[in-house]
Each structure stands twice: as structure tokens, then as C-alpha cells.
Amino acid sequence: MQAVQFTEHGDTDVIEYGDFPDPEPSDDEVLVDVKAGALNHLDVWTRKGLPGIDLEMPHIPGSDAAGVVTEVGEDVTRFEEGDHVAVSAGAFCGECEFCRRGDFPLCVEFHIIGEHVRGVHSELAAVPAQNLVPVPDHVDWETAAAAPLVFQTAWRMLRNRGDLKSGEDVLVLGASGGVGHAAVQVAKHAGATVYATASTDEKLEYAEELGADHVINYEEDDFADEIRDLTGYRGVDMVVDHVGGETWQDSLASLAKGGRIVTCGATTGGRPKTDINRIFWNQLEVIGSTMATPGEAEDALEHVWDGTFEVRVRDTLPMSEAAQAHELLENREGFGKVVVKPDSEL
Known part of the structure; x- marks a missing residue:
């Protein structure tokens, strides 16, 4: 597959778009054919390097994406092939004292896809089923990709x-x-x-x-x-x-x-x-405050899916121009979100 990636921290010139091994979903993961991704300032900070976070290189950035399920792991029951899904990037253990009381963003192992582990700005992404939300078929890919994190x-x-x-x-x-x-x-x-x-x-x-x-x-x-x-x-x-x-x-x-x-x-x-x-x-x-519980995320996104909340997209670029997308965020240009799509989707 093709993926946005970098092998060292730095300015936008460290970003590349090229070949990366296809991911293989584990038993609790879902393989997603990514139709669109979206940037957050978190992607800029991750690219530059965050104190205390030692990333596996090369790193694929991206916490926001949406696409179609193409494969599900053996333990996955919530999704099946063909479903439209979006990534909800906050990952948690499900077992600590905070998870047991349902306050997952306080999890002692809480981490964010794209920040602490490889992200989803790629043609394919293997994502834990707990980090996916269903997307109604009528919702366009740009909206589905740009809405979840913010x-x-x-x-x-x-x-x-x-x-x-x-x-x-x-x-x-x-x-x-x-x-x-x-x-x-x-x-x-x-x-x-x-x-x-x-x-x-x-x-x-x-x-x-x-x-x-x-x-x-x-x-x-x-x-x-x-x-x-x-x-x-x-x-x-x-x-x-x-x-x-x-x-x-x-x-x-x-x-x-x-x-x-x-x-x-x-x-x-x-x-x-x-x-x-x-x-x-x-x-x-x-x-x-950091991210949200799965229930809070679904409550917020229901208002996006039904049109109550509007996702403003300032620009849509191919993933091969991810460096320019990062510059748009750094320069605070425009209003709303920046979306990137796999070049094969354009």
C-alpha cells in the first residue's frame, strides 16, 4: 500500500508518501480501506517530536480517517465487510480502575492512534474494533473523516x-x-x-x-x-x-x-x-479534558451525521501532498479542517 510516513522528526520535508507493508488485522482489529483522512494540530506536534514519546519508525501519522471495512478479525462482532466506519482515536485498556467505571480517557494506558502508535493516513489501516464508529451511508467521506476527533x-x-x-x-x-x-x-x-x-x-x-x-x-x-x-x-x-x-x-x-x-x-x-x-x-x-468516551463520541457524532453540526473543510489534498497539508495547519490558513485522500481515491 501507499502511506504518508516519516523516519525522523523535523519540518515538513521529513514527510514522504510511498510504499509501506500492508497491515494484517489481529483478532480484535478491522481492516479499513481508507477513503479519506483529516489532519489535526496533533499531527504537526507528532511530526516535530513530543517529549517522552519514542515512536516506532517509520511512523504513519493521522488520527482521523474514514473508509470501508474489508476484513474483520476473529473476535470482532460489531462490524462486517462493507460497513462504513470512522476512526475514534483514543485507545484504552478496558481493565484499569478508570476503565471499569467507564471513564476511558483517564485509562492508565490511554494513548492516541497517530500520536503514540502508527496512524491512519494510508490506503489501508488495521484499527481495533473499539476504535471505530459506524458511519451512515449518506455521510460523505470528507465529513466522516474530519468529524470524530474534534x-x-x-x-x-x-x-x-x-x-x-x-x-x-x-x-x-x-x-x-x-x-x-x-x-x-x-x-x-x-x-x-x-x-x-x-x-x-x-x-x-x-x-x-x-x-x-x-x-x-x-x-x-x-x-x-x-x-x-x-x-x-x-x-x-x-x-x-x-x-x-x-x-x-x-x-x-x-x-x-x-x-x-x-x-x-x-x-x-x-x-x-x-x-x-x-x-x-x-x-x-x-x-x-482529553478526547472522549465511546458513548460521548457517538453522542457528538450523531449530531454530525444528522446535520445538526457542520464540519467545515478548508481544503482537500492528495496524501502525496501531506507536507502542504501540514503547512496549512502550521500557518493557520483558512477555516475548519484539512482533509487528505489516498492518491488512488482522486
Whole structure:
């Protein structure tokens, strides 16, 4: 088969698209004929190298993909040949104390397909059956590939970890990205008033189309000041911050007393300056969130499959141009997700 791959960490010039041995599914795995994949910032970080993660090389990146089942392992009962499926990349042991109580993202062996083990940006992928979700036949491959990681992440962040309630005010940073554009829609669906930031007026118009009530161009205005003005100096009940280092202090400053900040990532750095005095005096909550349980993922994706949530795709490229796809993410170009397809599918 052909696969996106790299043999060392580095810039986009380490990415190749070429021959790779066909995978053979184990007893609990499913072989998927990949029709489309999608990128996340996680793919960029993995390519550059993450501390403490020693990858088997060559590494195939990619946590998001969708395709058709072509073979099932002996122990697999949920799927059969011909089924349409998408990858839900969070893998867990199923046996530890956290798995036994159903909180799989806290699994002591939790890992992500494409980050810690080989991913799915290839013509074929052998994926554990527990990491696949059914896709209705009417859903196009780009949507099926681009939705799972960001929508399940946003759903767990806001609805479960953040306990978002109707009538609350929510600020979503980086609304033009994958998680950001999903979070805007999840928040609006929950009945919140949604504030969103992005770097251009065009991106902000897209955010408004997806449900944002108020938008802020962070290149032109200090978003914490704007939030204070828009809320009568009260602040918002929740900030969704997956940006990290560059925004953390302003995110805290945007919160109302008793508010909460929910984070699933740190694209601009994971060691920000913080304001402990503000946290304890205003009795703020800092909440972490990673991926989702299978049930949370299916709840979120049902809203994608039925059209309630929209997956915005900024560009679709052949896998042989994966380096360009990575550059689109790094340069923060466009609104929404970047999709890659095997060259044989184009």
C-alpha cells in the first residue's frame, strides 16, 4: 500500500508518501480501506517530536480517517465487510480502575492512534474494533473523516467536563480551527451565548454562520478587554482555551467570578504564565479534558451525521501532498479542517 510516513522528526520535508507493508488485522482489529483522512494540530506536534514519546519508525501519522471495512478479525462482532466506519482515536485498556467505571480517557494506558502508535493516513489501516464508529451511508467521506476527533473533544469539554448549562456565556478561542469550530456549535446547541475569537474578519464571519453570537478579532483587539465590555464587566462563565501559552492569562481575565476554563491542548505552548491570585480570589476552576468516551463520541457524532453540526473543510489534498497539508495547519490558513485522500481515491 501507499502511506504518508516519516523516519525522523523535523519540518515538513521529513514527510514522504510511498510504499509501506500492508497491515494484517489481529483478532480484535478491522481492516479499513481508507477513503479519506483529516489532519489535526496533533499531527504537526507528532511530526516535530513530543517529549517522552519514542515512536516506532517509520511512523504513519493521522488520527482521523474514514473508509470501508474489508476484513474483520476473529473476535470482532460489531462490524462486517462493507460497513462504513470512522476512526475514534483514543485507545484504552478496558481493565484499569478508570476503565471499569467507564471513564476511558483517564485509562492508565490511554494513548492516541497517530500520536503514540502508527496512524491512519494510508490506503489501508488495521484499527481495533473499539476504535471505530459506524458511519451512515449518506455521510460523505470528507465529513466522516474530519468529524470524530474534534467533535468528540469539544463535546466532552463543554457538556461533560465543563458541565455547560443553557443560558451561560461561553468564550471559544481559535474558533477557526478544528476544535474551535466544533466548540462553537456544541456551545450554541447547549443553549449558551457564544463569544468567539479568530484572526481575520472572514474567519469570524464563518464563526457567526456556525452560531457565534459575538465575535472578536484577536489580531486587532485584546479579547479580555472586549469580553469585559460586551458583558458589562461581568465576564463569561466558561472559556474554551486550546491555545495555551499566548492566551492563558487573558482567558483567566475573561472569566466571571466562579467561572471555569476548560482546556484540551496548548498549540502555542504548554507552560504559560498564570495568575494564581486571580484563580483563588475569583474562585475559578481549571479543567482539563482529553478526547472522549465511546458513548460521548457517538453522542457528538450523531449530531454530525444528522446535520445538526457542520464540519467545515478548508481544503482537500492528495496524501502525496501531506507536507502542504501540514503547512496549512502550521500557518493557520483558512477555516475548519484539512482533509487528505489516498492518491488512488482522486
